[in-house]
Amino acid sequence: MTFTSQDIVPISEARARLTELSDEVVAGSEKLLTKNGAAYVAIVDAKKLDYYHALESEYAHMMLLNDAETGLREIISGQRLSNEALMNALS
Structure with a gap:
């Protein structure tokens, strides 16, 4: 799966948008969280x-x-x- 710019989220921003990001993931997207500009963790559907x-x-x-x-x-x-x-x- 390829990531769009909307799927790459700084971890600092993800804290405030966790519910929204989780809903998007359940709907089918995956999120790549970055820390200091580098890939750090991903959010995927369970x-x-x-x-x-x-x-x-x-x-x-x-x-x-x-x-x-x-x-x-x-x-x-x-x-x-x-x-x-x-x-x-x-x-």
């Missing part, structure tokens, strides 16, 4: 935040599955030892 967290979790699971698949392929191709073979080699 439902969207839940969605972002679900995406982050899904991405982490996909990366774990990808790593497991890579490991299995390496074992099958002989590039890596299986756990059993490793334990036998260490015995």
